[in-house]
Amino acid sequence: MKKGLSRRVRDLKPSPTLAVNAKAKALRAKGVDLVNLSAGEPDFDTPxxxxxxxxxxxxxxxxxxxxxxxxxxxxxxxxxxxxxxxxxxxxxxxxxxxxxxxxxxxxxxxxxxxxxxxxxxxxxxxxxxxxxxxxxxxxxxxxxxxxxxxxxxxxxxxxxxxxxxxxxxxxxxxxxxxxxxxxxxxxxxxxxxxxxxxxxxxxxxxxxxxxxxxxxxxxxxxxxxxxxxxxxxxxxxxxxxxxxxxxxxxxxxxxxxxxxxxxxxxxxxxxxxxxxxxxxxxxxxGPQDSLKEMVKVFRRRRDLMVSLLLEIPEISCLVPMGSFYMFPNFSAYYGRQAGGQVIDGSLAMADYLLEEARVACVPGVAFGEDTCIRLSFATSEEEIEKGITRIKEALAKLS
CATH class of the missing domain: 3.40.640.10 (Type I PLP-dependent aspartate aminotransferase-like (Major domain))
Known part of the structure; x- marks a missing residue:
């Protein structure tokens, strides 16, 4: 009888962050107007x-x-x-x-x-x-x-x-x-x-x-x-x-x-x-000017994303002091639904935002904290404004 896969492979799940980012890129390649706030990489070019x-x-x-x-x-x-x-x-x-x-x-x-x-x-x-x-x-x-x-x-x-x-x-x-x-x-x-x-x-x-x-x-x-x-x-x-x-x-x-x-x-x-x-x-x-400029840009984007998120009712968010991620708490919206879809956690919330708002983000359960969603501000200010506006509109549809 043919023997199967090892236990370590059977129990191993693929990286959810890479999976979300791949799905977002695939949708964009099909022409979908998608805002990708899931990326775990800077959007700048290598110097x-x-x-x-x-x-x-x-x-x-x-x-x-x-x-x-x-x-x-x-x-x-x-x-x-x-x-x-x-x-x-x-x-x-x-x-x-x-x-x-x-x-x-x-x-x-x-x-x-x-x-x-x-x-x-x-x-x-x-x-x-x-x-x-x-x-x-x-x-x-x-x-x-x-x-x-x-x-x-x-x-x-x-x-x-x-x-x-x-x-x-x-x-x-x-x-x-x-x-x-x-x-x-x-x-x-x-x-x-x-x-x-x-x-x-x-x-x-x-x-x-x-x-x-x-x-x-x-x-x-x-x-x-x-x-x-x-x-x-x-x-x-x-x-x-x-x-x-x-x-x-x-x-x-x-x-x-x-x-x-x-x-x-x-x-x-x-x-x-x-x-x-x-x-x-x-x-x-070599020169470190590009790094210093990138950090300045990330800080402006962080401030923009925080200000927009705090305009959404019942969303709370710590102000990040480093990296290019934000981890806002969406749990106030859990238990609500739209079109028969019940939001029972961060995975359902991330799916809903992808389908309804066309915004890609990563469910907090992947990081061990189901109350939150990870958003990346490694994208332009225009995309951040568009993405958070879409999230706000999608959340307003939940009841």
Whole structure:
């Protein structure tokens, strides 16, 4: 008898954010007048000097395998960037270049988590954290919070989630989907818990340069250097330099852990794209004007979206301090209906807004918080105005 798929594949769901974005693009390709507020990527073009560096690499024939952990000059540039942003000293041997930030997270979890190990995840969370933990045989332990508490869990709740099987906690600040920047006090508290209970920290800093709070980047290690030997830092060029399709991220941490993650990569994808590595090197070493301008534009768009959302009756929304997402609460409309369709949660709400308003957004249940919907302001002000106006009109039809 033919044997079937593995358990890990049978239980694995596709990424809901990528699925929504693909559906939105497919509808647009058919000529549907759709406003896409689901996108998890900047709508800006990759800066010209970065594209020129890639073209130069191609012209010079830099098209062969590189060392698995990345070309030395890029690893050095990443180490120097972390020194400049966080005041932390790493050698190039503590850097692994990956095919995007997602692979960096996967490699880190795979290198540390064994069967039945527990990984603490703060909700709302990025959709891929729990599945990655499960693929690696671990068990996600979700710590919930709420809009009323600013989507920052209490340290006591995190402490209660710690058990003898806790292997890691995953932190993402600024957050996808909320845009929340976790407070220094909370991060220091997490660091002390890690030291007390002997577990690792994975800090996903992919949005840390897209901030609106006026503060310089900081993370759990820069606030408490004692956890440097038990913390893995994930970042990349995708969000910061509008390079999502280039698939270039990195993992930084204790040399022993990074080398273990590199061994996993050597038996899966090998090196990240050689051309993308040269492009990322240019991004890190070149002028940062495009990044500063992008952040200014995102802030204007954020302010516009917040002001429009707060004009809708019964909608509440925290003002995001980073990333390019907003996570407004739509739950006041749950239980209502239009045309026989009952809105019983965020999934039904997202479907209704796509069909009725022609606005694509992502249901909050995908992030562990069913009361909310994730909206992206990585689109033009014109599209934001059109999209929120359509949402307001569609909600008014519910009774």
């Amino acid at each position: 010209e000097f970065i594209k020129e560096a890639a073209c130069k690499a191609i012209e010079e024939g830099f098209t062969r395998y590189t060392p698995v952990p990345g070309i030395p000059e890029l690893r050095e540039a990443i180490a120097q960037k972390i020194k400049a942003h966080y005041g932390l000293s790493y050698t190039p041997d503590s850097v692994l270049v990956t095919s995007g930030g997602k692979q960096a997270i996967f490699n880190a979890v795979a290198a540390l988590v064994e069967e039945e190990d527990e990984v603490i995840i703060l909700s709302p969370y990025w959709v891929s954290y729990p599945p990655i933990v499960e693929i690696c045989g671990g068990r996600p332990v979700v710590v919930n919070t709420s809009e009323e508490k600013g989507f920052e869990p209490s340290l006591s709740a995190v402490a209660e989630a710690v058990s003898p099987r806790t292997k890691m906690i995953i932190i993402n600040s600024p957050s996808n989907p909320t845009g929340v920047v976790l407070s220094p006090e909370f991060l220091k508290g997490v660091a002390h818990l890690a030291l007390e209970h002997d577990f690792y920290i994975l800090t996903d800093d992919i949005y840390d340069l897209i901030r609106f709070d006026g503060r310089a980047p900081f993370n759990v290690v820069s606030l408490e250097p004692k956890v440097m030997d038990r913390t893995l830092i994930v970042n990349g060029v995708s969000k910061t330099y509008a390079m999502t399709g280039w698939r270039l991220g990195w993992l930084v941490g204790p040399e022993e852990l990074v080398k273990a993650a590199s061994r996993i990569q050597s038996q899966s994808t090998s090196n990240a794209c050689s051309i993308s590595q040269k492009a990322a090197l240019a991004a890190l070493l």
